[in-house]
Amino acid sequence: AQRVTQPEKLLSVFKGAPVELKCNYSYSGSPELFWYVQYSRQRLQLLLRHISRESIKGFTADLNKGETSFHLKKPFAQEEDSAMYYCALSGVGNEKLTFGTGTRLTIIP
Amino acid sequence: EPEVTQTPSHQVTQMGQEVILRCVPISNHLYFYWYRQILGQKVEFLVSFYNNEISEKSEIFDDQFSVERPDGSNFTLKIRSTKLEDSAMYFCASSQQGARGNTIYFGEGSWLTVV
Secondary structure, eight states, rough: EEEEEEEOOOEEEEETOOOOOOEEESSSSOOOOEEEEETTSOOEEEEEGGGGGGTTTEEOOOTTTTBBBBBBSSSEEEEEEGGEEEEEEETTTTTOOEEOOOOOOOOOO | OOOOOOEEEEEEETTTTTTTEEOOOTTTTEEEEEEEEEEEEEEEEEEETTTTTEEEOOTTOOOEEEEESSSSSSSSEEEESSSSSEEEEEEEEEESSEEEEEEOOOOOOEEEEEE
């Protein structure tokens, strides 16, 4: 079974402060992890995935297999980062994405 | 940039009625999906569709649900006899080559209210 846990439903951070959105997963095989973002009144869109090892909009995430985590980080929050963030997992041999419950990030000016 | 489009954006239907939600995936994509999100809950996988057949489905996707690609562009989700608990946002999505290693592109969603 695949499971994704995002422990924080809501997170408020001051502009310019560091951001960390937590994501833990449960999966017996080799997972592929993603972060999706949904800005106000917009569609879900891919922010980044672990296999790309890229930084998008200043966000990074490292897959830690020992801790089964894929936390999303940004050193300096910006107001436009306010959105709903979903962590998601894809398992081997299946087509589905398993989502976490999401974290609503609010950046305080 | 190409987008997945969905219609209707919002539909209200009476319990027991049939509903068809429509989607136009991105044109060169081969994998199609439906997800749903009940208010306040997580986004849940319903079904994936590839090569004109269902490739995977969840426990939620029971006999009341069906999907179809009636022509070269549309991808539909039919709920045969709606129940109150079917009220949710339904997202269509598509990708070029499946979930692993590829980006899945989502539509804006169709909000279904069953009364």
